[in-house]
Amino acid sequence: MASADTPDRSEQIVIASTCEDAQRVIGRILDELRRAGWHQDDIFAVHIALEESLSNAIKHGNRGDPRKKVTVSYRLYPHKIDLQVADEGEGFDPEAVPDPTLPENLNSTSGRGLCLIRGFMDRVRFKDRGRVIWMERSRHHGIAGGAAGESCPTKNHSRPGC
Numbered sequence: 001m002a003s004a005d006t007p008d009r010s011e012q013i014v015i016a017s018t019c020e021d022a023q024r025v026i027g028r029i030l031d032e033l034r035r036a037g038w039h040q041d042d043i044f045a046v047h048i049a050l051e052e053s054l055s056n057a058i059k060h061g062n063r064g065d066p067r068k069k070v071t072v073s074y075r076l077y078p079h080k081i082d083l084q085v086a087d088e089g090e091g092f093d094p095e096a097v098p099d100p101t102l103p104e105n106l107n108s109t110s111g112r113g114l115c116l117i118r119g120f121m122d123r124v125r126f127k128d129r130g131r132v133i134w135m136e137r138s139r140h141h142g143i144a145g146g147a148a149g150e151s152c153p154t155k156n157h158s159r160p161g162c
Helices: 020-036 040-061 114-119
Strands: 009-016 069-076 080-086 123-127 132-138
Touching: 009 020, 020 040, 020 069, 020 080, 020 114, 040 080, 040 114, 040 132, 114 132
Parallel strands: none
Antiparallel strands: 009 069, 069 080, 080 132, 123 132
16 A cells, blocks of 8 residues: 555546547546545546546547547545646636636536536646646545535536536
């Protein structure tokens, strides 16, 4: 078993910008969490953040171009996971994305994915002009049991992901 400073497992995976490849990498990382004994609520949180960040990279970053790549890196520690998703797009300003919880934005689908990512992960940072998102989630629950997971305060998450 690794120390708290050393990952038990780390990997970098490069995929084509397709929903099928995104689903495969999500499954692979979630399987790692299951093998490490993570609680289903924590796995769910990572699942949502991965699905949203990969969907954003494929659809918005790489504009659905399957020739462009998405790079997913993760480091799994005994009590946390950090993930990074990078695309080959032009980037964006995360601060310019409208807050979907404001009354004037409640009917807009823009920004809901980022809201979910921020709601389910403990730390989120953007790098390389928005082409890279780095996320960290600590284990909030023990191996057996725990309370319900967090949720984004927004309603009607209707933007389809991968």
